[in-house]
Amino acid sequence: MTQTPDPAGARGAVDLSAVAAMTTPGAATAGDGASAGPVPGQPAPAAPAQRAVPDGLVVEVTPATLQQALTRTVNVAGLLVLWSSSHPQTRQLIDTVAAVAARQEGRVLVLTADLSGHPELLQAFQPLLVQAFGQPTVPATFGLLQGQPVPLFPGIADEQQVGQAVEQLLQAAVQNGITGRVDLGPVPGGDADEEEAVSPLHEAAYEAIERGDLTAAAQAYEQAIAADASDEDARLGLAQVRLMERTQGVDLNAARAAAAADPADVEAACVVADLDVLGGHVEDAFTRLVDLVRTSAGDERDRARTHLLGLFDVVGAHDERVRKGRTALMSALF
Incomplete structure (x- = not known):
């Protein structure tokens, strides 16, 4: 993926360490009232x-x-832009990313998060920012x-740089079977006959996920598998939906403490492994369960092994981390 420059030299970057130290969940951040940022839940305007x-x-x-x-x-495929309404200049990147995404005909969904306006989001994303960019x-x-973050770049970037990052992201998305589109209505000049057909059950699952109805999404995928046992897309989709069902409402800190x-x-261990996969820490999840398979026995060992195999399905058989994980599992078993 895209090389990530040193944050200290990233153009237009602002260190939020001071903001992080001052904010608590639910607190307002000074300067938010003057923000010219978008209204939460509404599309950001184009430049x-x-x-x-x-x-x-x-x-x-x-x-x-979230x-x-x-x-x-x-x-x-998604793009997540983290910005700060306390530093309005950081919002400039949203317009650039939106302009690039608009040329992708719905292949990329752009999510933006104001870390100063929502201190809870700052707390949630601060570890990810530090891990990716050092601060x-x-x-x-x-x-x-598939909900997993991939670091692209810190700071302000121009359209050419954003375009290159989006191109690499879409290539990775295709390799992982992520080929859906945001429903933007008819595309001018498009030919519906040339578009790849999506089965009604897969379409029903997509729509259920969009409205947050994971139960209906799982049922649609199960019906698709019942109709065609070789439907790998449905199997992958069902595994991902089951993961999201298992992690809904789970307290991350309490789970890790347990x-x-x-x-x-x-x-x-299975709960934390689920949360790790959902948060993009795939290797950590696999290592945790492989170690448990190696040190446990009987039903507990089989439970850890079965859960790990399920997480392999979530990430996808073509992912290099899954291939390494399967090798490590075989070593732990034998």
């Missing part, structure tokens, strides 16, 4: 003289809508594939 951004292509997320928004990237720097852009308190607790 002047740029191609118009279709409604629904760019969405500002809030703590309440999980549902990430769920949409199971089927559609909580905004603006920062991540790719999103797993740390008893490393032999298979149930606690």
Whole structure:
């Protein structure tokens, strides 16, 4: 993927460490009232003289809508732009990303998050920013594939740089079977006959995911598998939906504390592994369960092994991390 420059030299980047130290969940950040940022839940406007951004292509997320928004990237590649309304210049990147995304005919969904306006989001994304770029720097852009963040670049970037990053993201999306599109209505000059047909059951699953109805999405995928046992897309989709169902409402800190308190607790380890995969820490999840398979026995060992195989399905058989994970599992078993 895209090389990530040093945050200290990233053009237009702002270190949010001071903001992170001052904010607490639910608190307002000084200067937010003067923000010219978008209204949460509404599409961000396009930059002047740029191609118009279709409604629904760019969405500002809030703590309440974050999980549902990430769920949409199971089927559609996503771009996540983190910015700060306390530093209005950081919003410049949203317009650039939106302009590039508008040329992709719905192949990319853009999510934006104001870390100053929503301190809960700052707390949620600060570890990711530090891991990716060394410090909580905004603006920062991540790719999103099946809800998993892929660091792209910190700071302000021009259209050419954003375009190159989007091209690489879409290539990775195709390799992982993520080929859905945001519903933007009819594409001018498009030919519906040339578009790849989507089965009604897959379409029903996509629509259910979009509205946050994971139960209906799972039922649609199950029906698709019952109708065609070789439908790998449905099997992958069902595994991803089941993961999202298992992690809904789970307290990350409490889950990690439980797993740390008893490393032999298979149930606690499986919960943390789920959260790791959902958060993009795939290798950590696989290593945790492989180690448990190696050190446990009987039903507990089989439970850890079965759960790990399910997570392999979530990530996808073509992912190099899955191939390595399967090798490690075989070594742990024999």
